[in-house]
Amino acid sequence: MSPPLLQVNDLKKHFPINKGLFGQQTEWVYAVDGVSFEIARGETLSLVGESGCGKSTVGRAILRLFEITAGQVILDGQRIDDAHPSTMRQMRRRMQVVFQDPFSSLNPRMRVRDILAEPIRNFGLAKSAEDLEVRVTTLMDTVRLPREALNRRPHEFSGGQRQRIGIARALAAEPELIVCDEAVSALDVSVKAQIVNLLQDLQQKFGLALLFISHDLAIVEHMTHRVAVMYLGKIVEVAPRREIFAAPRHPYTKALLSAVPLPEPGAQRNPIILGGDVPSPIHPPNGCRFHTRCPFVFDRCRIDEPELRSTGNGQWVACHLETLPQV
Amino acid sequence: MALLEVENLQTHFRTPSGINRAVDGVSFHVNEGETLAIVGESGCGKSVTSMSLMRLVPEPPGKIAGAIRFAGRDLLQLSDREMRAIRGNEISMIFQEPMTSLNPVLTVGRQIRETLMIHQGLDKQAAEAHAIEMLTLVGIPEPKRRVREYPHQLSGGMRQRVMIAVALACNPKLLIADEPTTALDVTIQAQILKLMLGLKRRVGAAIILITHDLGVVAEIAERVMVMYAGRKVEEAPVAELFRSPRHPYTQGLLGAVPKLGSSLAGTATRLAEIPGQVPDLRKPIIGCVFAGRCALATDLCRQYAPGLEEKGPRHIAACHYAAKGAVAA
Numbered sequence: 064m065s066p067p068l069l070q071v072n073d074l075k076k077h078f079p080i081n082k083g084l085f086g087q088q089t090e091w092v093y094a095v096d097g098v099s100f101e102i103a104r105g106e107t108l109s110l111v112g113e114s115g116c117g118k119s120t121v122g123r124a125i126l127r128l129f130e131i132t133a134g135q136v137i138l139d140g141q142r143i144d145d146a147h148p149s150t151m152r153q154m155r156r157r158m159q160v161v162f163q164d165p166f167s168s169l170n171p172r173m174r175v176r177d178i179l180a181e182p183i184r185n186f187g188l189a190k191s192a193e194d195l196e197v198r199v200t201t202l203m204d205t206v207r208l209p210r211e212a213l214n215r216r217p218h219e220f221s222g223g224q225r226q227r228i229g230i231a232r233a234l235a236a237e238p239e240l241i242v243c244d245e246a247v248s249a250l251d252v253s254v255k256a257q258i259v260n261l262l263q264d265l266q267q268k269f270g271l272a273l274l275f276i277s278h279d280l281a282i283v284e285h286m287t288h289r290v291a292v293m294y295l296g297k298i299v300e301v302a303p304r305r306e307i308f309a310a311p312r313h314p315y316t317k318a319l320l321s322a323v324p325l326p327e328p329g330a331q332r333n334p335i336i337l338g339g340d341v342p343s344p345i346h347p348p349n350g351c352r353f354h355t356r357c358p359f360v361f362d363r364c365r366i367d368e369p370e371l372r373s374t375g376n377g378q379w380v381a382c383h384l385e386t387l388p389q390v
Numbered sequence: 391m392a393l394l395e396v397e398n399l400q401t402h403f404r405t406p407s408g409i410n411r412a413v414d415g416v417s418f419h420v421n422e423g424e425t426l427a428i429v430g431e432s433g434c435g436k437s438v439t440s441m442s443l444m445r446l447v448p449e450p451p452g453k454i455a456g457a458i459r460f461a462g463r464d465l466l467q468l469s470d471r472e473m474r475a476i477r478g479n480e481i482s483m484i485f486q487e488p489m490t491s492l493n494p495v496l497t498v499g500r501q502i503r504e505t506l507m508i509h510q511g512l513d514k515q516a517a518e519a520h521a522i523e524m525l526t527l528v529g530i531p532e533p534k535r536r537v538r539e540y541p542h543q544l545s546g547g548m549r550q551r552v553m554i555a556v557a558l559a560c561n562p563k564l565l566i567a568d569e570p571t572t573a574l575d576v577t578i579q580a581q582i583l584k585l586m587l588g589l590k591r592r593v594g595a596a597i598i599l600i601t602h603d604l605g606v607v608a609e610i611a612e613r614v615m616v617m618y619a620g621r622k623v624e625e626a627p628v629a630e631l632f633r634s635p636r637h638p639y640t641q642g643l644l645g646a647v648p649k650l651g652s653s654l655a656g657t658a659t660r661l662a663e664i665p666g667q668v669p670d671l672r673k674p675i676i677g678c679v680f681a682g683r684c685a686l687a688t689d690l691c692r693q694y695a696p697g698l699e700e701k702g703p704r705h706i707a708a709c710h711y712a713a714k715g716a717v718a719a
Contacts, residue, residue: 113575221667251431253664256646260661285648309654322580323650324605328628336584337577340545
């Protein structure tokens with residue numbers, strides 16, 4: 064078996080908060096606190112969880128938009144978390160990103176042509192001016208935008224079209240991995256479907272690996288191969304799609320899935336309503352981080368932090384319970 | 391008689407590039423104690439409709455025409471003073487973003503008290519007692535302490551509960567909830583939806599729920615009205631609408647939403663796309679508003695706007711072809 068395209072080992076990212084008059088007392092936000100996973104070539108791994116669970120921080124740490132606190136990020140066998148800027152530059156070409164908000168992630172002063180040409184020039188991918196032109200127009204075809212639109216600026220486009228421009232810009236660098244950080248969350252239902260279909264087509268066509276960060280579980284189920292569920296900076300469960308949606312093993316996964324309202328009037332569902340709110344990542348609870356809201360909590364959970372353990376079929380869960388009680 | 395009857399509501403905005411017909415001739419009614427959902431995508435006019443009902447549309451540049459009859463009175467004919475007596479009292483509203491709709495420099499208690507003192511003439515002590523009662527009703531733990539806290543000390547879910555407490559304090563006959571759970575996480579959304587369902591039974595207020603989330607609609611609405619480009623295109627009881635949507639837009643909308651569990655049922659297929667995008671409302675639209683994106687559109691659709699016709703029991707849709715059953719899901 065070939066090595067995975069991306070490997071993340073025990074990734075940690077803690078942000079300091081300075082308190083007190085002279086900022087001498089430092090507290091830490093444990094945004095990501097020991098996360099490990101792999102993504103194979105051409106695979107979609109979805110990172111799901113609620114606001115503040117650290118899923119976006121993981122995405123940004125992989126792209127090295129900031130330096131990480133501890134751990135390793137390995138792209139195609141090469142460590143990139145401590146790579147020298149000159150090597151890093153070449154590695155950056157291989158992983159690109161599509162952000163959530165298509166209004167703030169495109170430079171309003173640039174024409175679409177320049178937005179798409181920038182990564183191509185930056186990484187020296189075009190051999191000549193003609194080649195550049197061919198590449199840019201091909202990108203427009205790929206994301207199904209009219210070629211005439213190349214001379215327009217972002218404000219002339221709708222949200223869905225802008226997201227297509229964002230995707231085209233990511234593709235321009237010919238990446239192997241695209242981090243989609245809530246890439247379809249801000250879009251309307253009908254446009255969201257267009258972009259989801261486009262992403263799936265592109266994955267097939269170019270063999271792209273996707274790290275799909277999202278809180279929309281129905282969309283995730285629709286397009287993912289595997290899912291990692293995060294809670295307060297940790298992965299609580301990771302499994303192939305079938306396992307996670309048919310037989311979630313972690314109480315949080317189960318609660319999360321049961322909380323999604325179904326578009327079926329009168330559907331019989333029995334949501335596990337979690338009490339309270341997510342605790343602060345500045346003072347995460349001892350033991351299992353989910354114990355303050357878990358309906359199945361027992362003494363051990365408050366002291367002893369469960370490790371991820373395999374339950375077969377590629378499913379890993381961090382919970383002391385062997386099986387979940389029926390609710 | 392219906393609690394609220396809206397007739398030919400038109401809310402237009404004057405803009406530098408022409409008149410934006412945000413809501414263009416919409417009629418509907420809400421019965422007492424009923425939950426009506428208004429569904430549609432950004433820019434379809436659903437929020438402008440709700441703002442028009444409360445007369446919160448700035449005039450100018452906005453202009454509201456038509457009739458909004460609430461408990462026998464036309465709200466559009468009332469003076470500002472009379473309207474203020476209705477807002478927050480007989481009709482109240484919950485907004486999407488609880489951080490921006492609560493006043494950050496006033497305690498939660500004071501914000502609930504305010505409506506009670508203004509509308510119900512309660513004194514400060516009675517209002518305070520009632521405020522604590524309201525916080526208990528919406529499931530806020532330690533209400534006596536929370537009543538003295540400021541919005542920033544509460545989490546998003548708690549703030550939305552406070553918003554609901556403010557809205558329900560005066561026992562309104564009609565509650566307008568504009569995307570009440572959109573900004574919340576799913577587990578918190580589940581808490582708030584459960585709360586709203588429980589309160590509906592206890593308080594008995596009619597609800598207009600504005601949302602784009604079809605899951606939320608299926609969960610709490612009784613009747614649904616679908617809007618597109620400022621018009622009403624379909625209306626039906628909730629089960630009927632989900633079972634047999636008649637308008638191609640509604641069908642597209644339902645097909646574009648993946649269902650949780652579909653990969654297991656083996657029904658996961660490509661999502662239905664609605665090609666193209668919403669028309670520019672600043673230009674007059676000739677014919678059916680959806681014709682530009684509809685796979686079944688013919689010359690008839692492009693020339694003549696279809697009227698709302700009865701397509702089934704309590705089920706109306708604005709489509710030339712829906713009745714003939716030519717529109718297959």
